[in-house]
Amino acid sequence: MNDQPPPTTLRSIVQAATGYDVRRCGRCSYCVHFVTPEDDVSLEMMLQLVMQNDEEVLTSRTLWSDDALKRARQMCVSTMDVAAIMLALREEARRRGLSKDAG
Template sequence: MAGAPLRLVVLTATGQDVRKCSHCEFCSAKIDPEQDISLETLLQMVVMNDEEVLATRTLWSDKVLESAQHVCASNLSLEAILLALRNEARRRGLVSG
């Protein structure tokens, strides 16, 4: 079930504009084994409205969520973005709970 563009979902829920990502790769410097994509790639997928991002292991990893705090050189709240995307996946019925 399609919904609003993911970039707008994140912007509305968090006030974070993922287009502000400077692609510095600071957030991707340390890749956790639970990640299937980097956080930078995750943000790019949101900008491109690639709904596959809602099913990535990176999005659903609690370790990634915990480590996402304070790692963005562009001052994006990656933790808030990840939580907004998780909520959107639930709203779209892609996951339970």
């Protein structure tokens, strides 16, 4: 009875790990103003990719940028902790062998 299947979509994986449903992103584009040349996608786009269950998000430069991670703590106007979401996505990338860091 307690044997729930493990979450399979990126959205459900993030929700299980952080408690945040990425559908709460209001697509307000506020975070888009803080994209740097090093980033390949904005936070908004990152969350959209999660919603679409697009694995590409797991190898995006933005996801693995520590600078973007720092900015994520302040860049989102929703009540979601986007940095925590990014860390959950990094963890999932490692699990799938898609890690972009040495560890």
